Amino acid sequence: MSDTLPLSIQTNRRMDKWLRFNPDRTVRLAVGKVELGQGNVTALAQIAADELDVSLDRIAVLSGDTQDAPDEGQTTSSQSIEVSGRSVRLVSAELRARVLERLARRLNCSPAELSVEDGVIRRAGSPTGHDYWNFSTAEDFAPDIEGTATPKPHTAYRVVGKPVPRRDLPAKVSGAAFIHDMVRPDMLHARILRQPCRGAHLASFDEAAVRRAERGAFRVVRVGDFLAFVGADETVVQRAAAVAPLHARWEGVRQIGADQQEASSLVGAPSNDRVLGTDQPASETQPIVTASYSRPYVAHASLAPSCALAEFRGGHLSVWSHTQGVYPLRASLANVLGIAVDKITVRHAHGAGCYGHNGADDVAVDAAVIAMQVPDQCIRVQWRREEEFGFEPLGTAMHVTLRAALDNAGKPVDWTADIWAATHVQRPSTGGNMLTHEALPTPPPDPRPTDPPEANGGGGTRNAFALYDFPVKRVVHHLVLQPPVRTSALRGLGALPNVFAIECFMDELAERAGVDPLAYRMSMLSDPRARRLLETLAQRCNWSARGPAGSGRGLGLGWARYKNRAAYAAVAVEVEVEQEVRLRRVWCTADAGLVINPDGGRNQLEGGILQAASMTLKEQVRMAGDGITSLDWESYPILRFSEVPEIDTLIIDAPDQPTLGMGECTFGPTAAAIGNAVAHALGTRIRDMPLTRERIAAALLQ
């Protein structure tokens, strides 16, 4: 086995796990990555259609199913197209080659004489009477996947590179489409009384008071400090759960101090520290410039509350979930419930966009715990809105201090990034706990925070190394061990705060040197793909006509290569700032190698830009007392239709380069471009996100 094979193939060598020829002349493609609203399943079908030479509508995709689909871990980190796409391409090419080689032996010809047209096999252009469905046998599927078949050159693609419409969208604009809409036989609805935090104990619960407030029929299921309201009528259990906290008394609830919601509270907190990059001490050559930037805790803030279904029948647990990874969730369920993985099936069903690790997995454990207590019925749990905001893992706050020793021309000769952040990934597989598990009679040990290794792109260190030609760079990573709330993966991990810091600091250094910020960057940037991106961006946003600072209107830019090795994106933003920041226009250029679906890619770029803009301008999770206090959309506002700018995106096609995911690459550049545009508009800089009305007023008073 070659270790250069994509991980997805290394762990799933059976051909029939991926591909089958169905009797109805379709091809079943099974993948472990799941549709989260990003269009990856459509793109994977495009890849298979081209490699197998069948029309796209013959590819029927099954995604995320522990019974029938391959284990591809989590759907995260822009890896669906990079890893799963590469796997689907290799697997499809290999199956096609196997079928053609066997037919060539039968016809006593060379496989090169054979071609496939929509699944029908021809020899030198003439019909052979054979096609995938009537000729392929178990023999083609018997050997393990070798991964050595040669995929087509990109010039031969017919479906890849085309703006194919998403497969799941028609149902979503028409009616039932989501896990929330599933109806199963013997289905009961459930809602949870949440343990306020790990270690809290439900000292008393006045069930009679809840029943006085809600007279409908429901039963109470209690396991340790986990308590659920279960009944046939969703309205009833929802109302019971809504009043329940008033009648519950908890002991051992941790208290959150007023300052702990701010990123500044991370600095000096207990942490695991390491130094990356050079081990030589920081240069004391003068001048030395430092500046600190921050982002507060942010929420995934999925539009739908998390939801799951579970049923325990005949000793087997079936779970439906909008999880990012059905196999990892199955392992967690086995661990929490103490049953074997082969007694559990997890199937993916569509949810609202999650943008990382939100409540999806936790609500699935809720449903499973109840199902074990109430067997032979389907238990449907839907979180309440305040539960979603109050208990989903957050994107950690980050505080980044940059320090540069400069040469005579004002260019850095020695660059240090000091980063304080809690963990960016806290799943059960990486030292975290399922929420529900902590309320059960035998809770798991304390979480052991770790951060993704740099080989996987890092967490707090994601994009921490500036991609400029500085002679000496180091990163000091302080992994803060005990943040006030649970933190885990949120789109881009540390990339947004790090790129915001680097690219804002570059503008500040350029200003200090008296050089145009773009010219300053270009003088220290040798990557030709990055240079091309910035040059094209500058033309499109008319950078050369950028006026003086302090006029109330600003133009700023930022760029990054996501994870320092994935897709490139450069973003320019034009703003107007009076009391608030008004986004007027956004331009984006991106290079993601060979593009599978250009419209799907543009959709991802646009969405990344707007979500990052929302976080940069508006978002901060509020917390005090016994938990999170921003529990609705008024206390956690996001960007609205009236605040959305015009967006111009250009994907610079690089068909000879490996395909790279586009969902996260705009995140950091957008935040940075807004930061720089606001500084240009105001003539003074705001270094702490979100760039709110209060922060603008404070900056103008300085």
Next chain:
Amino acid sequence: MIALQVNGRQVSVTAEAATPLLDVLRNQLELKGSRYGCGLEQCGSCMVLVDGEPVYACSREIGTVAGRSVTTIEGIGSVAQPHPLQQAFLDEQAGQCGYCLSGILMSAKALLDRNPSPTRADIVAALDKHLCRCGAHPRILRAVEKAAAMLRKGSRS
């Protein structure tokens, strides 16, 4: 028993008057296209039309719509026979996760019924009570403009 019209059909439901319209639509009438987002009239995922006007179904009590006409996304078109608005959303690929779309489509329907030639500002104003977390806003605005043009063209011919 509460009698009302849903998607042009006369229906009677047994429910407490205070039951949210959304729960009745989803759980009694099995119309799952109207979605629960917040229960607080803050996100618009549950938007339906009552006598042609956009209404938050999550907080509207069923007792208050007795005798009225309710329209949900299922009432304007289907996968097989999409309404021009739905078709325009598909043409523009105006969505990512899609959870917000059915509610947005209902507000857009009410707008176009009232004003066949809305400006961009009119559309923004009509949709501003809706949240979209994925950032599909520019496509959604384009899709509503396109649907308006399709409907104007259709009504002329």
